Amino acid sequence: MKYPSPADIAEMKARGYDSTTIAVAEQQSTRWAAAQEVSRLIETAFAGVTLGNGVGLQEAQGLDDHEAAETCAAYRAKDEKDDWHQIPAEGLKRCNSSLSFFDAEGMKFHLPAYLLADLRDDYGFGMAFCLTQTGDYERYFRLLSPAQRSSVRAFLLHILDEPDYAFERPHIVHALNGYWSDELSTKIDRDA
Numbered sequence: 001m002k003y004p005s006p007a008d009i010a011e012m013k014a015r016g017y018d019s020t021t022i023a024v025a026e027q028q029s030t031r032w033a034a035a036q037e038v039s040r041l042i043e044t045a046f047a048g049v050t051l052g053n054g055v056g057l058q059e060a061q062g063l064d065d066h067e068a069a070e071t072c073a074a075y076r077a078k079d080e081k082d083d084w085h086q087i088p089a090e091g092l093k094r095c096n097s098s099l100s101f102f103d104a105e106g107m108k109f110h111l112p113a114y115l116l117a118d119l120r121d122d123y124g125f126g127m128a129f130c131l132t133q134t135g136d137y138e139r140y141f142r143l144l145s146p147a148q149r150s151s152v153r154a155f156l157l158h159i160l161d162e163p164d165y166a167f168e169r170p171h172i173v174h175a176l177n178g179y180w181s182d183e184l185s186t187k188i189d190r191d192a
Helices: 006-014 019-045 057-064 069-078 089-094 096-100 104-119 128-132 137-141 146-159 163-177
Strands: none
Touching (some): 006 019, 019 104, 019 146, 057 069, 057 096, 089 096, 089 104, 096 104, 104 146, 128 146, 128 163
16 A cells, blocks of 8 residues: 655656656555545544553463463563554564454554554555454444544545455445444445
8 A cells, every 4th residue: 555655756756757657656646645634534533542451462462372361461561551653563563463352442542553554554464354354343443432433434445445455345345334334424335
């Protein structure tokens, strides 16, 4: 999902790229702009969210690995709890299975970091499965506010037409029309 930014296009022009390549990049940059808008929605909706008593990133990995309670507690002691912006993309990649082991508080805290990393093409695992095929949406997403739910919906709408998510398109459409639906919007009707 990496698209050229205006700065990328300016650099291409400065380096003397041919006009066809620049025209394609300018066309693709509309997706970059759309991703920036979705990112702003996520940033605003999740501003100030802390971990509280939720399951932390490394703690969740300990749960996945069936570690002892003492080991999970030691992992939690190292986890970021106050500012999800401080979680590096490398940590999210290393702990990609944590998404299946968070409780609702842990999901609320970590979800924006994962979504933004995916939008920046820094995550590498994709977020569609977590958002569309959990099987127990209420377990993971029940604490999300309407604004947070709306930002997740905007993310799903954004990735709906992404080539990287083509295989998952039917699940995305189903989730948009189901759990992530918006009463004011119409049903999504896209050929899978």
